[in-house]
Amino acid sequence: MDIKYYVLFFGFFFCGYLAIYEHKPQKVPNEGVYLIMDKKETEFNINYTIKAGQQKVILITNKETTYRIGDQLLVSGKFERINTPKVPLNFDYQLYLKSKGIQYQIKTKDHAYVQTPLSVYKINQQIKTYIDSLEMDNTDLMNSLILASSDFDSDFAFEINSLGISHLFAVSGLHIGLFTAFLSFSLGFIPKRSKEVLIALCLILYYAITQFKVTIFRAVFCTIVKKHQKTYTNLDVLSISFIITLLVRPLVFVQVGFVFSYLLVFVFTIMNNHNGFKGMFYQSFVAQLVVLPFVLSMNEQINLLSLVVTPFFIVLFSYFILPLAFIGLLPVVKSSVDFYLSLFKQLINGTSRTGPLVEVSVFGLFFGALFYAGLIYVFYTRVTLKRLKRLVVFVLILGMYQIYPYVSISGTVYFLDVGQGDTSMIIRPFNQCNVVIDSFGGVADFIRNKRIHRIDYLIVTHGDLDHYQKVNDVLKTAAVSHLVLSKYDQSDFAKSMQYDKRLMLVEEGDKLLCADIVLEILSPFEQTQSLNDSSIVFQTRIDDLTYLFTGDIEENTEQRLVKKYQGALKSDVLKVPHHGSISSSTVEFIDAVNPTYAIVSSGHHNKFNHPHDEVIKRYMSKQIIIYQTNIDHTICFQTIWYSRKHRIK
Structure with missing residues (x-):
């Protein structure tokens, strides 16, 4: 049977699954041994994401605790369901946590270190510790590009959001492609079949070390399947990974990273007939328009200069910055790498400050649908004059959205x-x-x-x-x-x-x-x-x-x-x-x-x-x-x- 029929079947199955799906949290015992998966510092507390079996909870402690990712803790106390305020149009933090499998939290002083067993979380922490030990000014950028960390300072996060390039800093297909090419070159001396198996195992290990990020699953899954099933098209494989992800984690669609990952790859997949630098610039421009509603949902404003310079940033990032980050793991070249990464940051900073910022609020469901319908209408024709006329209509519709509060x-x-x-x-x-x-x-x-x-x-x-x-x-x-x-x-x-x-x-x-x-x-x-x-x-x-x-x-x-x-x-x-x-x-x-x-x-x-x-x-x-x-x-x-x-x- 053709792969498309499988996709169609699973699509119908998934719709039915979502229709009856209700995530019922497991009962959390009052005491247990938990493994630290993540750590976030807030103004007053340190929040640890801890895990026992499939149950994830947030442990809220004071600022004096010094636990590290990968540590095991004995935690006891009363676990409470997370219930955050809900204001229309605002970010739903409770739903976001639920999409990550977190529904409980505990604020207690009854916690103690047990041990640090070997785990993918410990390996992640050790790699992060090594990168930090390089004493570079841009270790935050290195951690982001290698380990899918997001520990940027608020100013830099704002700058990349305003330029619409935040998706570049999430580990995705570019990173996996580079990693795969490196492995393929390094293992060139062994038989092809054995090499492909080893590469697949290395990619799966990398997926685990980066803490099972959804975007990395897509890239790893698509890479492995395409290497072993060459009859499948890129769109087929992308669709299968999309369905699998939603079957396993039905609420993941509320995460912007998931939407960015699949939406951008979908755009690049259906536009793969545009080759060379010119084609890449064109693809980048269209992709930027496609993710615009989601960029606005994070920032409520856009830098107009980004419409021109973002394709340039994508090319620069793909061919220079990303490989440079991995090369920077070698201590002998860390100073040179740090210099170029600093230049890249300064370029982003200067661009974000140069371009005019236009405030455009979050698209609601109706205007979001209207936006994508208009985008399809504009690009459906190949005749340049027709496309320009349709673009004028599209811009007028967006203008109507802006004056909506006044009518x-x-x-x-x-x-x-x-x-x-x-x-x-x-x-x-x-x-x-x-x-x-x-x-x-x-x-x-x-x-x-x-x-x-x-x-x-x-x-x-x-x-x-x-x-x-x-x-x-x-x-x-x-x-x-x-x-x-x-x-x-x-x-x-x-x-x-x-x-x-x-x-x-x-x-x-x-x-x-x-x-x-x-x-x-x-x-x-x-x-x-x-x-x-x-x-x-x-x-x-x-x-x-x-x-x-x-x-x-x-x-x-x-x-x-x-x-x-x-x-x-x-x-x-x-x-x-x-x-x-x-x-x-x-x-x-x-x-x-x-x-x-x-x-x-x-x-x-x-x-x-x-x-x-x-x-x-x-x-x-x-x-x-x-x-x-x-x-x-x-x-x-x-x-x-x-x-x-x-x-x-």
Whole structure:
């Protein structure tokens, strides 16, 4: 049977498999011996990826631990399911970890070194230690090109992302091809059949030493199969490896490296009739367009100069830099190699700073499909004039994508899932008015991904860290017209902002106008001893619903609000005070507001036990519909444009 029929059969089988697939994590014992697979340092901790059998977990330790990759540890404690905040359009870290087979984490002091057995992880660490011992300025580049490491500093990572060449630094077909050529030359004295078997074994060992990276599997698999089954086309072999990868790891498609690897090889495979340097430049240009949506998903901007220079970088990298990295393993030439690698880095740095950066936000599913349909439409013809005309149409479509936020006819109110903190956002139709209430978690990324460039009011209800932590990020992300704080907020944060020209201090009785809505400030009334009770409380009517935002007010302020406003407090949607704390949400206050919906913002398994069970019972006893960000994640009230009625997503 022709290989294509096998591919078709497995394709249908795979679709059915994905339709019923649900990854159920294995139960993790409270104590066990684990092998360290990976190590990442964060600002406050060291995170080790550890493994026992097929179960992978993250061990979170303090900065003082000195374990190395390949060490075995005895770990005991309570393992918890990883549950990270989920904000629309933002990077889903939980899903990313799940795609790597990691669903649990443990933060414990009960861990101890056992031994360092022989393993591929130990070999990887020893090679890395050897490269580091060469004392070169570019060991990070050497580790990346030889061991598929990604320990670049943030500036260099940003530069290669903005130029759209980050895929070059992941071990892939180029590396495997070079490695195979070296092995073939070195083993030229033995019989052909034996040589091919040895090369295959060496490639499999290399795949293991580089910690079973998906991109390396593709390259190794395709190389071995093509050497032993010459009747298969490159596209056949690529398709088989793609299906095998997804069968073994169904969630791997969320990893950008996997998408880059297969998408780029697919483009080069179907364009293999373009030979020579000119053909390589043309292929590189088309490949760059193909991966553009994924480059934008990482960087939200593109360097226009990259459209011209990236093909040059690909040629330079393929024929010079990559071989140079392997030659650099020889101590006798390390100085010369280090010099040329430094020149290469300087070239990347200079190019990334020279070209104009254009901010283009992440493509959604619809515009992503439209982008690829347009790309196929442009390149489907070989007639140059037709291609140019189609290119004009394609560019116009992309232009429509850029102005989309300004023609959006639906208004929305978001209560973002930011963990144990608070962030809400009001977005009016046609981008007329944008209001951010408190700033925590992934709010800046959300604003960027929504393509919002102007914030009319950034309201910080009070100076607790879980309400203002990301204020500076928001100020850098969008042009903020007014920074609104409580007139009676005496926190360190409020003092740090007192000279900001955008500062606006408000108290009870003030009104903020924004397009077609009015934010009526109901509190604070006066200076109080409690920072929570100095929170800004405001009410606003948006289309068919009235919203009441309450910050972290407690019982005293609730009583004053009820006494002063009585029935005027009536609102359809209540942002529950203080994350559902027992010190707030008195029965009298709930009765006065009498909401249809109550929104609680709190983190998963937070140390404050928010929201309190008694508070939830109070709302439920009034038949109020409760949404919790730690359960329901981000809650969105959206206006249906043709009826001006709302729907909840």
